[in-house]
Amino acid sequence: MNGSQLRTQLGVAAASLSFALLTACGGPTELSDESLTESVKGRLQAERSLAPFDLDVEADDGVVTLEGTVEAENQRMEAERIARSTAGVRSVSNEIELGDSPPAVGSPPAYAPQAPPVDTD
Numbered sequence: 013m014n015g016s017q018l019r020t021q022l023g024v025a026a027a028s029l030s031f032a033l034l035t036a037c038g039g040p041t042e043l044s045d046e047s048l049t050e051s052v053k054g055r056l057q058a059e060r061s062l063a064p065f066d067l068d069v070e071a072d073d074g075v076v077t078l079e080g081t082v083e084a085e086n087q088r089m090e091a092e093r094i095a096r097s098t099a100g101v102r103s104v105s106n107e108i109e110l111g112d113s114p115p116a117v118g119s120p121p122a123y124a125p126q127a128p129p130v131d132t133d
Contacts, residue, residue: 043100045071052076052095059094061087067108069095074102081111
């Protein structure tokens with residue numbers, strides 16, 4: 013075995029060992045649950061179709077749980093797609109429900125007190 017072949021084999025062995033150690037330790041891109049939660053929340057809030065909704069995000073060891081209410085199935089699926097495509101997410105539990113739309117900003121409350129009827133007698 014010449015010097016070039018030995019260097020090549022040592023390089024391959026070193027790379028394999030480095031890869032094994034990084035994989036066993038979670039690798040350099042693994043995020044804390046808190047960082048992952050904030051990353052997914054930020055991406056969901058940046059999506060115009062999801063911004064009006066108050067969606068809860070929790071991460072536990074790379075598993076992201078989505079909760080809350082949206083108007084339509086396509087919004088529910090978009091939230092899941094965004095979460096799945098976030099770096100560090102291993103899987104997504106989509107518990108978002110379909111329901112009423114959020115009130116528009118500046119809209120009057122659903123219940124507005126009314127004045128008592130005027131007696132015309």
